[in-house]
Amino acid sequence: MANYSTNEFKAGLKIMLDGEPCNILENEYVKPGKGQAFNRVKIRKLISGKVLEKTFRSGESVEGADVLDTELAYLYTDGEFYHFMNNETFEQIAADEKAVGDSIKWLVENDVCVITLWNGTPITVTPPNFVELEITETDPGLKGDTAGTGGKPATLTTGAVVRVPLFVQTGEVIKVDTRSGEYASRAQK
Amino acid sequence: MNDWQPTSSHDSRIARANLLRSIRDFFYTRDVLEVETPLLSSGTVTDEHLDGFHTRFNYSQDGKPVDLYLQTSPEFAMKRLLCDQSGAIYQICKAFRHEGEGRWHNPEFTMLEWYRPGFDHHALMQEVDALLIETLGTDTGEIVSYQDVFKSRLGIDPLTTTDEMLLAKMADCNIDISSPEKLDKDSKLQLLFAMEIEPVIGQERPCFVFGFPASQASLARINTQDSRTADRFEVYFKGAELANGFHELSDASEQKQRFEQDNEKRRNNGQTEKPIDTRLLSALKSGLPQCAGVALGIDRLLMLKIGASHIQEVLNFPVSRA
Known part of the structure; x- marks a missing residue:
């Protein structure tokens, strides 16, 4: 993998740090009028x-990380691994539970997720910003309540629990924002 | 691509024009003469942390191609004018540094530099303060020594501290730096200063810091009372390093020695040595009047004036669109 000089640092660049691939979030160039220049970076491991x-x-160089974001459709889990497929090449990749992490509760069959590969191995799975899931259990709400004040918890097919307005019922499909874990709307039929 | 367009607003252009006019008024009423000197020079700075752009000039009078450097500041040429009895002078010009871009940095920038025969650095700090009051409408600045500000902010005496104490302090401050053993003592001091002190001083009103360590004297005199410090000052305001001034070193042989030491550091670092400005040394030998001088970044001043958060907002075409 190529080395990057600090001059090439910018948000989104992937570098190796302490043996772990990292994403640069922010890069600030610090240079006193007289003296050594530095790059202060905020990094996500x-x-x-x-x-x-x-x-x-400044001027130091750092090893780049062979990290690639790829869009793959979620297929199924065999209990141990989560299987994804490239819809163009039909190539399949399996991610372990650690890579899937909290995204597990937003995995919907055929939804296209971003799988981050490091040296070809999945390290993170990012679900789409919005997913549609069916409610398996929620308290019956009062008819006619549209204000959505307070709301009530609803359990979805994946086990995720989100707060929904009182008028939403068991069996309905709702749209959830996966970044905040919040109810967005009823799904369009 | 829309990269033909300026990154500045038209309002910032109007603000720049007004700022330049008020600076010229300021010096006009104080009888300081505006001068021009060449941007291209055969000599350049030797400082290991500064690099100039250079180009080859193929039409020199003796027929041999020569390297010419774009100035990193107009200091050397202006000192030659002072040695020729110019009296008080100022210049507004472009300066160039071969380094990266950043929030406060563009490799080509506008500099205001002025010299005051008969002033020492304390008298000049007062005049810089007057300029800031007039152009930015600031309150009277705070004046503090480098030693005091370091002691009060970090609990360290920068003049007696050791490499080990500085490394421990950096760790305390969560400054996680790759290969810290490669930093010399001054770089550690500068890093701590830039990250822990600069962001907190001069928030309400400008902060003048004087008496930098002698090892960071640059072109300033060594203090006659405390030879551990140099008669150099810097001005900080709202996170910006705004100006750097000296009670100017006038001793030609000491100046020559500092240039040679810089080049020796460059050799040891594996950097190329830089041609010493011999015309400056000849001028100093003929006699530089006792004086103080300061360089102030106009783009940064304008950023503060209009509340810009990135230098690109006050430059029509930053280097990425040059």
């Missing part, structure tokens, strides 16, 4: 998810 700050002397 892609496996642990930790965000940290690191300082480099």
Whole structure:
């Protein structure tokens, strides 16, 4: 993998740090009028998810990380692995539970997710921003309530629990924002 | 691509024009003469942390191609004018540094530099303060020594501290730096200063810091009372390093020695040595009047004036669109 000089640092660049692939979130160039220049970067470690700050002397070079984002459709789980498929090449890739992480509750068959590969192995799975899931259980609400004040918890087919307005009933399909985990609307038929 | 378009607003252009006019008024009423000097020079800075752009000139009088450098500041040429009894002078010009872009940085920028025969750095700090009051409408600035600000903010005496204490302090401040053993003592001080002190001083009113360590003297005199410090000051306001000034070193042989030491550092670092400005040294030998000088970044001043958060907002075409 290529090395990157600090001059090439920018948000989105993937580099290796302490043996772990990282994504640069922010890069700030710090240069006193007289003296050494530095790059202060905010970095997300892609496996642990930790965000940290690191300082480099300007002009230093750092090993790049072979990290690739790829769009794959979710197929099924065999209990141990989660299987995804490239809809164009039909190539299949299996991600383990660690890579799927919290996204597990938003995996819907045939939904296209972003799978981040490091040296060809999935390290993170990012679901679409919105998914549609059926409610398996929620308290019956009062008819005619449209204000959505307070709402009530609803369990979805994947086991996820979200707050929904009182008028939404068991068996209905709803649209959820996966970034916030919040109810967005009833699904369009 | 829309990269033909300027990154600035028209309002920022009007603000720049007004700012330049008020600066010229300021110096006109104080009898300081506006001058021009060449942007291209045969000599250049030797400082290991500064690099100039250079180009080849194929039409020199002796027929041999020569390297010419774009100035990193107009300091050397303006000092030659002072040695020729110019009296108080100022210049507004472009300066160039071969380095990266950033929130406060563009490799080509506009500089205001002025010199005051008969002033020391304390008198010049007062005048910089007056300029900021007039152009930015600031309150009277705070003046503090480098040693005091370091002690009060970080609990370290920068003049007696050790490499080990600085490394421990960096760890305390969560400054996680790759290969810290490669940083010399001054770089550690500068890093701590840039990350822990600069962002907090000069928030309400400009902060003048004077008495930098002698090892960071640059072209300033060493202080006669405390030889551990140099008669150099910097001005900070709202997170910007706005100006750098000196009670100017006038001793030609000491100046020559500093240039040579810089080049020795460059050799040791594996950097190319830089041609020393011999015309400056000849001028100093003929006699530089006792004076103080300061360089102030106009683009940064304008950023503060209009509340811009990135230098691109005040430059029509930053280097990425040049």
